[in-house]
């Protein structure tokens with residue numbers, strides 16, 4: 001899926017290509033963070049010299065199945081939840097018996113980090129559209145026989161699908177790099193579903209991050225076939241007001257934007273320069 005621009009011989013790649021010259025395929029990995037190394041050595045029991053080769057081998061298997069930017073760029077080893085301001089409380093609540101769903105969990109690295117940090121696995125859930133990503137998560141973390149949490153292949157928009165078993169049962173939901181995949185209407189529908197999955201009480205918490213932008217806007221991707229809405233803090237707050245009105249609930253949004261996800265330091269040619277990472281905690285207050 002590469003074409004050549006009229007004025008140069010530089011190939012232009014489109015999302016979906018398996019060509020490893022695409023800008024979002026990072027061929028090597030120089031190092032991992034101390035937390036990633038700790039997880040892969042102490043939780044997955046990889047020897048220190050196997051950590052990086054193992055990540056790259058699993059990534060290449062994943063690339064052949066779904067060559068998404070998050071796979072090519074090794075986003076699936078990012079431990080995002082631990083950087084959420086509420087992480088200590090999230091962990092404590094889990095230890096006290098609360099439940100958490102990682103929606104669109106992909107390899108579910110944050111669920112493994114929670115278990116490694118002492119959360120009981122029994123109340124942890126991961127839901128993911130693609131079963132292969134769940135399988136690859138087991139391969140990455142080498143815990144098919146030992147991980148005690150629950151995974152389901154599920155579509156957030158399928159009201160009669162496997163997610164139904166969690167209706168009204170969850171205390172916390174993580175949505176990492178997920179909501180931005182959809183249009184405004186799609187995000188509102190997904191958020192209404194999330195609200196329905198949560199216990200009907202104050203204090204329930206939604207945490208996550210997504211691709212943001214300085215001026216909120218709808219963008220078309222995949223050659224015009226798909227629409228994504230990229231938020232800034234104000235539009236994200238506005239969306240949660242709408243979700244609250246439509247569900248008879250009220251949510252306090254704590255959100256901020258920064259240059260994380262490699263946006264600042266990598267200076268990637270395909271990123272709109274106004275792209276930011278939008279991180280959020282959304283807590284039910286009514």
Ligand SMILES: C[S@@+](CC[C@H](N)C(=O)[O-])C[C@H]1O[C@@H](n2cnc3c(N)ncnc32)[C@H](O)[C@@H]1O
Nearest residue numbers: 070076104105106128129130154155156176177
């Ligand atoms: C960009 S990845 C983010 C993965 C992970 N949450 C993280 O932060 O590293 C988005 C994930 O959402 C999944 N997904 C997309 N549409 C979905 C849907 N309708 N229901 C459930 N999962 C979906 C994709 O398969 C993919 O694994």
